[in-house]
Amino acid sequence: xxxxxxxxxxxxxxxxxxxxxxxxxxxxxxxxxxxxxxxxxxxxxxxxxxxxxxxxxxxxxxxxxxxxxxxxxxxxxxxxxxxxxxxxxxxxxxxxxxxxxxxxxxxxxxxxxxxxxxxxxxxxxxxxxxxxxxxxxxxxxxxxxxxxxxxxxxxxxxxxxxxxxxxxxxxxxxxxxxxxxxxxxxxxxxxxxxxxxxxxxxxxxxxxxxxxxxxxxxxxxxxxxxxxxxxxxxxxxxxxxxxxxxxxxxxxxxxxxxxxxxxxxxxxxxxxxxxxxxxxxxxxxxxxxxxxxxxxxxxxxxxxxxxxxxxxxxxxxxxxxxxxxxxxxxxxxxxxxxxxxxxxxxxxxxxxxxxxxxxxxxxxxxxxxxxxxxxxxxxxxxxxxxxxxxxxxxxxxxxxxxxxxxxxxxxxxxxxxxxxxxxxxxxxxxxxxxxxxxxxxxxxxxxxxxxxxxxxxxxxxxxxxxxxxxxxxxxxxxxxxxxxxxxxxxxxxxxxxxxxxxxxxxxxxxxxxxxxxxxxxxxxxxxxxxxxxxxx
Numbered sequence: 001x002x003x004x005x006x007x008x009x010x011x012x013x014x015x016x017x018x019x020x021x022x023x024x025x026x027x028x029x030x031x032x033x034x035x036x037x038x039x040x041x042x043x044x045x046x047x048x049x050x051x052x053x054x055x056x057x058x059x060x061x062x063x064x065x066x067x068x069x070x071x072x073x074x075x076x077x078x079x080x081x082x083x084x085x086x087x088x089x090x091x092x093x094x095x096x097x098x099x100x101x102x103x104x105x106x107x108x109x110x111x112x113x114x115x116x117x118x119x120x121x122x123x124x125x126x127x128x129x130x131x132x133x134x135x136x137x138x139x140x141x142x143x144x145x146x147x148x149x150x151x152x153x154x155x156x157x158x159x160x161x162x163x164x165x166x167x168x169x170x171x172x173x174x175x176x177x178x179x180x181x182x183x184x185x186x187x188x189x190x191x192x193x194x195x196x197x198x199x200x201x202x203x204x205x206x207x208x209x210x211x212x213x214x215x216x217x218x219x220x221x222x223x224x225x226x227x228x229x230x231x232x233x234x235x236x237x238x239x240x241x242x243x244x245x246x247x248x249x250x251x252x253x254x255x256x257x258x259x260x261x262x263x264x265x266x267x268x269x270x271x272x273x274x275x276x277x278x279x280x281x282x283x284x285x286x287x288x289x290x291x292x293x294x295x296x297x298x299x300x301x302x303x304x305x306x307x308x309x310x311x312x313x314x315x316x317x318x319x320x321x322x323x324x325x326x327x328x329x330x331x332x333x334x335x336x337x338x339x340x341x342x343x344x345x346x347x348x349x350x351x352x353x354x355x356x357x358x359x360x361x362x363x364x365x366x367x368x369x370x371x372x373x374x375x376x377x378x379x380x381x382x383x384x385x386x387x388x389x390x391x392x393x394x395x396x397x398x399x400x401x402x403x404x405x406x407x408x409x410x411x412x413x414x415x416x417x418x419x420x421x422x423x424x425x426x427x428x429x430x431x432x433x434x435x436x437x438x439x440x441x442x443x444x445x446x447x448x449x450x451x452x453x454x455x456x457x458x459x460x461x462x463x464x465x466x467x468x469x470x471x472x473x474x475x476x477x478x479x480x481x482x483x484x485x486x487x488x489x490x491x492x493x494x495x496x497x498x499x500x501x502x503x504x505x506x507x508x509x510x511x512x513x514x515x516x517x518x519x520x521x522x523x524x525x526x527x528x529x530x531x532x533x534x535x536x
Contacts, residue, residue, distance in 0.1 A: 001068035004054045009134045015043030016126035033118040037109045040122035044102040051098040063088030064526040083139040088523035090136045100258045101129040103502045104251035110498035113249035115162040128154040132259045141189045141199040163247040170247035177240040185227020188220045205274035208534030217279030232264035235294035238323045245319035250363030258356035265329045284334045291330035292440045298324030299447030306454040314372040325351045332418030340421020341528045347414025357399045357506040384462030389494040393460040400452040410513035
């Protein structure tokens with residue numbers, strides 16, 4: 001098992017280096033570009049297979065126990081170790097990362113974004129995968145920081161080289177926000193490691209903050225929390241996200257929403273809560289307040305973009321929706337209860353599946369129309385997907401209702417459990433304050449349903465245009481027929497084979513998680529219970 005986990009983390013790095021080498025003569029296929037794209041699909045496919053094997057071999061009777069561990073001394077002077085392991089909290093995120101990266105590689109094989117060489121694209125994609133997988137697998141604070149930062153450069157180049165309009169400024173905004181947040185986070189991690197005498201996350205969680213003074217915990221939580229909040233992103237540190245999503249290529253948006261945002265919330269659960277519990281309890285109400293503001297703000301921003309005449313961008317709208325959805329994750333974490341934390345972890349996975357699917361679908365719409373402008377898509381010659389590409393329209397409507405939290409689909413359980421956690425927060429937290437947070441979060445669910453249904457109506461059904469009033473006919477003249485509302489646009493290409501292959505797993509898992517939430521909560525709950533109990 002430990003070799004499987006090490007291979008899952010290291011293999012993408014090796015594959016990235018191999019992608020830059022010339023293809024062997026017998027594997028070139030029709031062109032060198034096809035060979036390197038096939039290489040990307042193969043490497044990510046093997047990583048996915050290994051992660052599934054890891055999940056199958058995982059001891060599901062003891063999900064709170066760290067499994068598949070590797071612990072090797074790396075820098076003895078600082079007690080920094082190559083320490084890897086997974087439990088019920090990290091395993092679902094690890095598998096989802098491997099799945100989304102494989103689906104992105106498969107999609108890219110048939111639809112490479114314009115802008116640069118296939119070799120560079122595949123190499124950067126694999127480095128990004130290795131960094132995200134390592135973030136969920138490492139158990140040392142400094143290794144966590146290195147893995148956390150490892151994903152920034154590949155994502156920067158994916159946006160700046162293969163992105164759309166405004167890609168340079170969006171890429172710079174992304175890198176500057178995240179780097180500045182990471183500098184502050186590094187100071188907090190160093191403070192914890194130097195004051196406690198170890199950077200080992202398991203030992204620190206077991207210690208449960210007993211070796212750190214109250215003041216040290218407060219400073220550490222504030223510093224680490226700022227860095228994690230930028231990546232999540234939490235309002236008001238979110239402003240880099242809409243620009244990055246709007247400019248990024250389709251697979252960049254899928255991985256940014258489906259994987260990179262989860263690194264921030266995972267850090268809150270894995271590092272902040274068990275290592276500095278007193279500091280976390282002090283800042284929890286403020287985290288909940290920011291989370292609720294993010295829920296309402298994201299929903300109102302989406303409503304503003306969705307209205308007719310606003311020139312709203314569909315990709316930008318979904319990016320703002322992520323601010324609201326990740327607000328529910330942060331609210332669940334801020335309750336400091338098993339119910340809230342399980343809801344946050346469930347919402348993490350649900351958001352990755354559903355929003356990844358949404359960005360795939362928006363990319364397909366842009367490919368067919370050359371635009372994601374909502375006014376253009378919903379006009380007389382716009383999308384009206386139900387009539388012109390019914391399967392694509394049905395999938396977009398499915399993803400939208402899953403995102404708004406329809407019962408029976410994955411988006412429902414995480415948000416519901418987060419609000420249940422706010423209904424009865426941990427001892428010592430103000431229940432009236434959290435009941436207020438819960439009420440505003442409930443309002444956010446209504447606003448979410450409103451803007452997503454508006455999007456479905458406008459994009460899938462098209463705008464309803466009122467016919468011009470007819471001139472009153474002369475008595476002897478034969479009445480003229482009512483004018484039409486416009487010449488219908490020709491039928492579009494519906495869902496293609498490679499799109500069906502890339503999107504079907506996300507649809508199936510969204511339904512499965514909605515109908516069988518115990519499969520995921522059964523993994524996370526024992527680990528959450530132990531984490532909140534200080535490793536005991």
